Amino acid sequence: MGGDTPKQYLEVAGLSLLEHSLAALLAAPSIASVTIALHPQDGRAADIPLLQDPRVHTVIGGDERADSVLAALQDLANRASTDCWVLVHDAARPGLAPGDVERLVDAVTARQRGGILAEPVVDTVKRSDSNGCVAATLDRTELWRAQTPQMFPLGELIAAMSGALKEGLTVTDEASAMELAGQPVQLVAGAAANLKVTVPADLELVAWYLDRRAKGEEE
Numbered sequence: 001m002g003g004d005t006p007k008q009y010l011e012v013a014g015l016s017l018l019e020h021s022l023a024a025l026l027a028a029p030s031i032a033s034v035t036i037a038l039h040p041q042d043g044r045a046a047d048i049p050l051l052q053d054p055r056v057h058t059v060i061g062g063d064e065r066a067d068s069v070l071a072a073l074q075d076l077a078n079r080a081s082t083d084c085w086v087l088v089h090d091a092a093r094p095g096l097a098p099g100d101v102e103r104l105v106d107a108v109t110a111r112q113r114g115g116i117l118a119e120p121v122v123d124t125v126k127r128s129d130s131n132g133c134v135a136a137t138l139d140r141t142e143l144w145r146a147q148t149p150q151m152f153p154l155g156e157l158i159a160a161m162s163g164a165l166k167e168g169l170t171v172t173d174e175a176s177a178m179e180l181a182g183q184p185v186q187l188v189a190g191a192a193a194n195l196k197v198t199v200p201a202d203l204e205l206v207a208w209y210l211d212r213r214a215k216g217e218e219e
């Protein structure tokens with residue numbers, strides 16, 4: 001994103017990205033507690049009123065997203081059964097709605113199979129060769145863009161993430177680790193509003209979605 005403010009503390013519609021994401025999770029009836037992985041030098045989280053909620057815990061994160069996720073999962077395992085289900089969410093996805101969380105939880109619990117929110121790819125997708133030319137056109141009917149939350153049993157996810165990191169494998173989401181461990185992962189339709197804020201224009205886009213939601217308009 002550039003700039004001096006860490007992405008999770010950029011503001012949209014009067015709240016930081018982290019606060020929007022946290023509020024959505026806390027408003028979802030299925031969520032019992034939330035553990036937030038913070039940067040070791042984080043100086044801002046303590047000022048967030050929602051962090052006073054007794055259901056919220058914090059832990060020091062790691063160098064990469066996967067390290068932060070594993071730190072939070074291991075902290076959670078100190079006070080929750082490894083059989084319980086856990087959802088991992090990006091602070092950088094502030095457009096999450098409590099209803100999205102419940103849709104994922106319902107699908108996962110109905111089939112007792114881990115799953116993720118995801119959006120079908122709507123463009124024609126090309127794979128490039130090393131010269132920047134098209135090597136192939138992919139079959140988009142099989143392609144989805146992974147979102148978060150991603151929901152798996154706590155113990156299985158810790159084992160899968162630890163295994164992947166020990167082997168030096170890159171896992172950019174939790175499903176990747178579960179796939180490497182040979183576990184099935186179901187795809188549950190996510191909303192366009194649940195985008196990952198990655199470039200400055202995404203802030204305006206997510207503000208638009210949040211404004212429509214606040215006015216009760218369809219997404």
Ligand SMILES: Nc1ccn([C@@H]2O[C@H](COP(=O)(O)OP(=O)(O)OP(=O)(O)O)[C@@H](O)[C@H]2O)c(=O)n1
Binds near residue numbers: 007037064065197198
């Ligand atoms: N060491 C890290 C790196 C990222 N994240 C979190 O992982 C989520 C998704 O990562 P991404 O959007 O890629 O965040 P950054 O790497 O922080 O940002 P960018 O790629 O835009 O530089 C974000 O909510 C971010 O806060 C984390 O917890 N620990």
Ligand SMILES: C[C@](O)(CO)[C@H](O)COP(=O)(O)O
Binds near residue numbers: 065
């Ligand atoms: C987990 C994720 O949001 C799925 O799309 C994404 O992979 C995280 O972002 P990153 O840029 O890969 O860290």
